Amino acid sequence: MNIEKKKRVAVVTGASSGIGEALARELAGNGIQVVLLARRFERIDVLASELGHGAIAIKADVTDRESIVAAANQVEQTLGGVDILINNAGVMLTGPFDSSQLDEHRQMVETNLLGAMTVTEVFLPQLRRNKGDLVNISSVAGRVAPSGFAVYAATKWGINGWSEALRVELQPDIRVMVIEPGAIATELADHITHEESQSVAKSALDWAIPPSDIAEVIAFAVNLPKRTSINEILIRPTVQMM
Template identity: 75%
Template sequence: MSNPNRVAVITGASSGIGEALARELVGEGYHVALLARRLERIVALSHELGNGAIAIQADVTDRESVVAAAARVQHELGGADVVINNAGVMLTAPFGSEKRSEHRQMVETNLLGAMTVTEVFLDQLRAKKGDLVNISSVAGRVAPAGFAVYSATKWGINGWSEALRVELQPDIRVMVIEPGAVATELSDHITHDESKRAAQDYRDNVAMPATDIAQVIAFALSRPKRITLNEILVRPTVQAM
């Protein structure tokens, strides 16, 4: 699919998969709207990328900020052709009451945040007959110890996306990307010491670079409109689970 002047909205664009994806799509001719809480990072990235890239401070758990972001995308870029729900947190730990605030944070960011962004941008996607890409995880297929709530959010993303696929076709293509271990900042925010050490060891020894996932998503988006790569599971070759 040709991409002249297509507009992609990327949440969680300040680092990791979101940042890599912004670079990949701009290289293919997209205009990108970079959404994240860390404004300085996405402003710097937008200046580096050029090609009409815009930086918008937004928190996917704050609907008003997402509505304001959508208004800017419509006004400055003419609306979204692609929305990529990438924002997420992974706060792995044994399940228990002491982590209940982190449980809520994961549900509100990973699952409800994606729902909010999609709901707010849905009219733009309908108008453009666009694409919705939801970043899930291999943890949406398996549920290791310590991943109870994180896995719940990703299994939720998968089920929600499948229902949307049925509901929105053929006007909007819905794609779910399920990465295995990726070298990003996700593990840096884990507060449970043992879980953090394990996640960072996995990142350092097993994980693939975020550019690998960015390239897979760009390929999926480039397919002719008559087909959809609805679900893509991507693991490092050495990853067992």
């Protein structure tokens, strides 16, 4: 009797653009069923239709636990739970550390760090049962902290430390991987409100690498045999100095 093997299910947060969108395309191309989570539902709905093969779009905000719980319930009921959880949602609102960007400082902490923690906490029972993979998207700013990146770097250093602690705590049932991209050609710079910082960030787009390069590396890592774990990957454009 032939029994069709269940496809692995990958949940990708921040899937409406950039690395998240590229990941959805790459993973779907690898035969993995993708669940797209983002606030901008119109974008992920179109992407899910384009990908086909059972791709699902769910409107969710990583800073809103109720929306994540609802998404997790839908994944559990319709797909049997998640096998690969990718915490990709994030914002980069760089600028001098002063009182003029207090709301943006809070937004970065709540999205980049607390958001990843919330999503993981909610989906963790599914990951445990399915002996899955947890992939956290950090940044080169989780290793170095240039001027103007104080709060953003704090969130990414936090992601790195949290990921390492989880690696120890959750192994061998769950593999934990942290990815630290350098300059990537995404929309992140468009949302920076500090003019000089935005100009610096956008100048890096001249030599930034495409999100698809990051997606290929992550797909390779999650497709390795379970006996092997790539726990930390730093990826820079070849010309990047920092």
